[in-house]
Amino acid sequence: MSYIAKPKIMYPGRKKNNLGLTSSDYEGAVSTLCAGCGHDSVTAAIIQAVFELNIEPHMLAKMSGIGCSSKTPTYFVSQSHGFNSVHGRMPSVTTGANVANGDLMYIGVSGDGDSLSIGIGQFAHAIRRNVNMCYVIENNGVYGLTKGQFSASADIGSKPKKGEPNNQEPIDPVSTALSLGATYIARSFSGDKEQLVPLLKGALMHRGFALVDIISPCVTFNDHEGSTKSYAHTRQFYHQVIDVDYIPPAKEIKAAYAEGEAMPIEMHDGSTIVLRKVDKDYDLTSRASVFQYLREHSNAGEIMTGLLYLDESQAEMHELMENINTPLSKLPLENLNPGSNELKKLQNRYR
Amino acid sequence: MKPTDTSNPEYFHKVVDCQWGCPAHTDVPAYIRMIAQGQFSEAYMENRKSNVFPGILGRVCDRPCEPACRRGRVEDEPVAICRLKRVAADHRDDITEFLPKAPKISNGKRVALIGAGCASLTVANDLAPLGYEVTIFEALPITGGLMRTNIPQFRLPPKVLDEEIGYILDMDVDLKLNHPIDSLKGLLEDNFDAVFVGTGAPRGKNLEIPGRYDSDRIHIGIDWLESVAFEHIKEVGKNVLIIGVGNTAMDCCRTSLRIGAESVKVMARKPRGFFKASEWELEDAEEENVEILTNHSPKEFVIKDGKLVGMKFELMEYKVDESGGIDRGTVSGEKIIPCDDVVLAIGQDNAFPWIERDIGINFNDWDCPLVDETTMMSGRDGVFFGGDAAFGPKNIIWAVEHGHQAAISIHRYCQGESISKRLPDGLNLVSQKMGMHEWSFSNDYDDASRRLMPHVDLLDRFKKVDIEVELGFTAEQAVQEVERCLNCDIQTVFTANLCIECDACIDVCPVNCLTITMNGEQDDLRTRLSAPANNHEQDLYVSDDLPHTGRVMIKDEDLCVHCSLCAERCPTGAWDMQKSAILIPYAKDQLSDEEPLSAIESNS
Numbered sequence: 038m039s040y041i042a043k044p045k046i047m048y049p050g051r052k053k054n055n056l057g058l059t060s061s062d063y064e065g066a067v068s069t070l071c072a073g074c075g076h077d078s079v080t081a082a083i084i085q086a087v088f089e090l091n092i093e094p095h096m097l098a099k100m101s102g103i104g105c106s107s108k109t110p111t112y113f114v115s116q117s118h119g120f121n122s123v124h125g126r127m128p129s130v131t132t133g134a135n136v137a138n139g140d141l142m143y144i145g146v147s148g149d150g151d152s153l154s155i156g157i158g159q160f161a162h163a164i165r166r167n168v169n170m171c172y173v174i175e176n177n178g179v180y181g182l183t184k185g186q187f188s189a190s191a192d193i194g195s196k197p198k199k200g201e202p203n204n205q206e207p208i209d210p211v212s213t214a215l216s217l218g219a220t221y222i223a224r225s226f227s228g229d230k231e232q233l234v235p236l237l238k239g240a241l242m243h244r245g246f247a248l249v250d251i252i253s254p255c256v257t258f259n260d261h262e263g264s265t266k267s268y269a270h271t272r273q274f275y276h277q278v279i280d281v282d283y284i285p286p287a288k289e290i291k292a293a294y295a296e297g298e299a300m301p302i303e304m305h306d307g308s309t310i311v312l313r314k315v316d317k318d319y320d321l322t323s324r325a326s327v328f329q330y331l332r333e334h335s336n337a338g339e340i341m342t343g344l345l346y347l348d349e350s351q352a353e354m355h356e357l358m359e360n361i362n363t364p365l366s367k368l369p370l371e372n373l374n375p376g377s378n379e380l381k382k383l384q385n386r387y388r
Numbered sequence: 389m390k391p392t393d394t395s396n397p398e399y400f401h402k403v404v405d406c407q408w409g410c411p412a413h414t415d416v417p418a419y420i421r422m423i424a425q426g427q428f429s430e431a432y433m434e435n436r437k438s439n440v441f442p443g444i445l446g447r448v449c450d451r452p453c454e455p456a457c458r459r460g461r462v463e464d465e466p467v468a469i470c471r472l473k474r475v476a477a478d479h480r481d482d483i484t485e486f487l488p489k490a491p492k493i494s495n496g497k498r499v500a501l502i503g504a505g506c507a508s509l510t511v512a513n514d515l516a517p518l519g520y521e522v523t524i525f526e527a528l529p530i531t532g533g534l535m536r537t538n539i540p541q542f543r544l545p546p547k548v549l550d551e552e553i554g555y556i557l558d559m560d561v562d563l564k565l566n567h568p569i570d571s572l573k574g575l576l577e578d579n580f581d582a583v584f585v586g587t588g589a590p591r592g593k594n595l596e597i598p599g600r601y602d603s604d605r606i607h608i609g610i611d612w613l614e615s616v617a618f619e620h621i622k623e624v625g626k627n628v629l630i631i632g633v634g635n636t637a638m639d640c641c642r643t644s645l646r647i648g649a650e651s652v653k654v655m656a657r658k659p660r661g662f663f664k665a666s667e668w669e670l671e672d673a674e675e676e677n678v679e680i681l682t683n684h685s686p687k688e689f690v691i692k693d694g695k696l697v698g699m700k701f702e703l704m705e706y707k708v709d710e711s712g713g714i715d716r717g718t719v720s721g722e723k724i725i726p727c728d729d730v731v732l733a734i735g736q737d738n739a740f741p742w743i744e745r746d747i748g749i750n751f752n753d754w755d756c757p758l759v760d761e762t763t764m765m766s767g768r769d770g771v772f773f774g775g776d777a778a779f780g781p782k783n784i785i786w787a788v789e790h791g792h793q794a795a796i797s798i799h800r801y802c803q804g805e806s807i808s809k810r811l812p813d814g815l816n817l818v819s820q821k822m823g824m825h826e827w828s829f830s831n832d833y834d835d836a837s838r839r840l841m842p843h844v845d846l847l848d849r850f851k852k853v854d855i856e857v858e859l860g861f862t863a864e865q866a867v868q869e870v871e872r873c874l875n876c877d878i879q880t881v882f883t884a885n886l887c888i889e890c891d892a893c894i895d896v897c898p899v900n901c902l903t904i905t906m907n908g909e910q911d912d913l914r915t916r917l918s919a920p921a922n923n924h925e926q927d928l929y930v931s932d933d934l935p936h937t938g939r940v941m942i943k944d945e946d947l948c949v950h951c952s953l954c955a956e957r958c959p960t961g962a963w964d965m966q967k968s969a970i971l972i973p974y975a976k977d978q979l980s981d982e983e984p985l986s987a988i989e990s991n992s
Contacts, residue, residue, distance in 0.1 A: 040825030040956065044833035044898045048462050048947050050922070061898070073890040073959025081895035228889055256890060256959045268888045272936050 042067040055091040063088045065112040073260075075227035075253030075268075076105060076175045080112045082230050083144065083173070086237040087114060090285070098134060098141045102127040102156060105182050106148030106175035106253075125156025128163035128172075132354070135168055138364035139355050142241060143170035149190035150180050153208045157189075160210075164217040164246050169353040171240040172248045174210050175227075177255040178266035185258025196263030209335065210250045215328055215346055221247035222346040226271055227254065229342075235310075236344060238283035244305040245353040252340065271340060278319050278330075279343040282311040304349060312344060321347050389910050389930045391940075394881070397815035400968040402927060403945050404876045406469055409456030411789040413972055414438040416453055417877040420472050421829065424870035429483050431476035438972065440510050440556075440788050441535075443548045446474030447858065448539050450635075450666065450783035458874050461923070462899070462947055465838040467872050471858075475866045477548075488517035488976075490560040495519035497802045500580040502569050505533020506784050507586035507775030509556050510791025511798065514975040516559035518799060524561060525575075527568035531557070534588055534776075535784065537614040538636065540643050541854035572743045572771075582770045582798045585757075586791070589776035591739040595631065595732050599689030603696035606689060609636045609733030616643055616853070623648040625728020629699055630654045631686055634664035637733035641678045644731070646853040653725065654680045655699075659706060662714055672857070676846065681725075685717075690724055698726040736781045756780050763807045764794040772797060795975040803979055811978055814971030814985035819964050820878055821955075827965060829878055831952040833898070834871040875950045879968045882941055884932035886962035889939070893954035893963055894918060899947040902954060907933075907940045917944055 045061045053059055063084045068077050087097060097117035101107035103124035110119055118141065122130040127145050135143055152160045152174050163172065178191040187195070190210070191203040214222050221243040225233040233251065240247035252271050254260050260267045286307035300312045312321065320326050327346050334341050355362070365373060392399060402408050406416040414435055422431035435442035439449075449470050457466030497520050501508035504526035512522045530536055532549045557563055569575055575583060592608035600606060605625065609632070615621040628649040630641045633656040641652045654673070656663060659682045663670065674680065684701040691697070701724075704717040738755050745751070748768035750758040757766050759773045766773055774790030776782060797807040820828040842859040849855050861869065894902045900919040907913070913928065914921040921928060926946040933940060955963040971985035 041832045041951065041953070043896055043953060044835070044949070044951060046462060046833065046835075046898050046947075046949060048899055050919075052919075071959065072957045073888070073892045075890065077957075078891045078895055081891070228891055230891070254890070256888075260888070268890060269936055272889070 060088045073256035078227040100145040102151040104148040128159035149188040153189040175253040179259045192265040195265040220245040235283040284309040397813040405456040406453035412438045428479035432480040443477035497581040503587040504531040507787040514795035589736040593735040602691045605696040629727045632734035638669040763797045799975040811973035816969040817966040839865040886960045892957040
């Protein structure tokens with residue numbers, strides 16, 4: 038952390054987005070995380086992504102549970118909506134919020150403890166319902182807030198700062214999400230914003246559940262030799278499979294891509310993500326082959342990153358449930374509350 | 389790019405824009421921090437070390453530091469450095485005991501200084517404490533040179549001059565007033581060990597157009613100002629035209645208003661933006677309702693019945709090209725403007741009728757002597773020049789710097805050492821970390837705007853010619869203004885092998901001046917930083933290869949506000965905030981052991 042707040046300085050030539058805002062208008066309170074925490078870099082990447090996407094702050098809702106990761110929504114877009122829920126319950130609160138108002142853009146920030154231990158049931162069901170949200174896991178393999186015990190994502194053989202190495206099988210959020218039917222699955226690293234920012238943009242604009250699992254080293258409790266989630270280890274075993282370029286709607290694709298290496302995919306809002314294949318044989322539309330590919334490489338100790346799976350064809354929660362599109366807050370009271378007679382009629386239909 | 393060599397004092401010196409921009413390299417951030425802490429005497433002495441005349445310069449310096457100030461790039465207005473200097477002078481205690489003193493026994497070397505202006509006085513200041521027998525020859529009955537004769541008293545009170553010049557004369561300097569030197573050859577026969585010429589550029593430029601010699605109401609600016617200073621001229625007509633729009637013109641128009649003029653017009657040949665006067669001097673004149681007429685080129689003086697009644701001008705039109713250049717202009721008409729007096733303030737020339745041309749000193753086409761820019765020595769060994777006398781009209785702070793350099797040369801010359809082998813600058817870096825998030829300086833960015841200098845009311849200031857217009861900052865204003873300083877001397881120092889590339893510093897930087905990327909050529913690198921580095925006058929600070937990825941850390945020095953957040957957020961201490969002190973050698977530092985200055989010497 039630092040003691041003074043980051044000053045807002047309007048230096049000449051500072052970049053503004055289409056709304057006339059600068060990136061500092063998307064910042065939040067001063068971070069109280071440890072200096073060098075990966076989560077602060079993820080925060081910076083989220084700020085950059087929403088700034089570049091020209092998102093109106095009041096159209097964003099940031100949701101979280103408990104943990105170091107779940108503190109981070111305080112540190113970005115102060116002027117948006119937010120809900121800091123009970124430990125592991127961010128997915129259900131987001132589901133409820135999304136039912137009430139599907140117009141907002143939802144970003145849930147969670148951690149490996151919040152999502153893979155206490156909240157794994159919630160995590161699974163948000164995926165199953167294909168809630169339209171960007172779900173960020175800041176994954177560091179330890180419970181930082183309670184001083185560094187191993188979490189459910191710790192790898193076998195990973196050494197703690199003190200005590201015995203981990204010998205339990207880790208839960209991998211990417212393969213879990215893959216098996217549960219998530220429609221946008223990415224993995225990245227807090228130390229690689231060039232990759233992370235476009236992945237976050239794609240996730241925010243994806244219609245349906247978008248998971249971004251981000252290796253985000255705990256600089257205090259899990260950044261030593263023998264750790265498998267340290268800055269050094271991640272950089273050593275880090276492989277890019279498919280990177281993306283995010284291109285907003287009505288903007289021409291100008292960059293030159295070699296044939297067979299790039300593939301544009303149009304998204305529901307008219308924007309495009311161009312997939313840049315680092316591994317040409319990788320097929321990110323086949324759940325089975327992705328599963329096998331990831332398994333093989335993770336057995337070899339490699340950390341595969343990029344946009345790993347994408348399916349733009351699935352219906353999201355509102356479509357599945359045939360909900361009304363209007364946010365409940367905008368419905369007139371007589372529609373929202375048709376009265377006890379209408380309730381009785383409804384109940385009679387099921388008698 | 390190659391890793392930046394921070395052991396070369398020049399690199400960190402350039403980061404301190406104000407100090408780098410100052411010809412005498414005054415350590416501005418250091419002394420203005422002292423002001424905020426109420427250490428006025430210490431701040432005064434820190435100034436005096438390099439610029440010798442803090443009270444004078446705090447009022448009338450040309451302040452090259454302010455256009456250089458980083459604050460002016462980060463937002464609009466630079467820190468009011470010059471007027472903070474005056475605060476140090478105004479509020480100091482008696483500092484006489486801290487002044488250098490002449491030793492009881494001389495070193496037997498005699499040095500003659502010609503002219504008692506800022507350049508000569510600086511040489512005396514540096515040499516007298518070393519035991520030199522210093523004699524100053526001055527043609528006028530008073531000291532100070534143009535500081536006294538050409539700068540009006542309402543900007544620079546005589547008391548301030550007397551005090552600061554007195555500090556120097558009190559070091560057993562032999563002052564000979566009313567003693568013009570009319571032959572350098574003659575003076576050289578007196579067997580001085582060295583001679584320094586600091587006689588300024590005493591000849592105001594003339595305007596040879598019809599009618600010039602048909603009236604006694606046409607004056608040469610600097611001569612006229614001198615006559616006002618000596619009270620030989622006590623009044624002027626109601627309508628006055630000032631020709632030229634430099635700083636002397638500003639002094640002439642404001643002086644006119646104090647000795648009887650009711651309407652003063654400054655006649656400029658070119659449009660605004662091409663004036664020679666400093667922006668702040670223009671502002672002060674316009675505050676006093678001086679009218680500045682642009683695009684008027686003087687054609688002739690209009691004389692009726694032997695009396696000056698007006699002046700004829702050609703009305704000019706100019707084309708300004710894209711790069712801001714201006715053409716010679718075309719004439720679009722003529723106009724006569726009535727007046728009672730005209731003051732010519734169109735520049736100054738050097739004049740050395742008293743220097744024989746056969747004694748080894750060579751002159752160029754503009755009658756400027758050929759002088760070595762480092763040693764200040766002329767073609768004749770042992771004869772040195774400085775101030776306006778050396779390279780034509782500059783300003784006081786340049787004259788002071790010339791004086792320092794000439795003093796170094798004279799000292800080395802008189803001791804039989806090479807004058808070209810001078811001590812290089814030294815550098816001292818000290819970490820300013822006091823605790824977890826504690827720094828020894830006020831690191832939080834203050835977005836306050838520049839304080840305005842309070843002035844004497846317009847109605848009151850014209851009553852006499854010597855009412856000082858600027859009142860000086862109050863203590864509160866001074867403290868607020870100091871907080872605007874970005875502490876550019878507290879350097880961001882990076883140690884590559886400690887970096888774990890967590891990006892924390894990059895994320896927290898409020899001006900996006902940090903980047904980790906693959907190394908490359910400078911022009912290429914400048915385009916692919918967090919924010920493009922378009923100011924090529926400011927360096928890129930390039931680290932050694934980083935241990936994890938082999939990339940490099942790059943800092944664009946342009947807009948850094950020295951807030952320390954990079955160092956606070958760094959988990960490994962790869963970034964640190966270290967105060968740089970540029971150790972600048974003076975005459976007293978030469979010839980002891982010929983080693984570059986180290987930290988210990990700088991404290992003494």
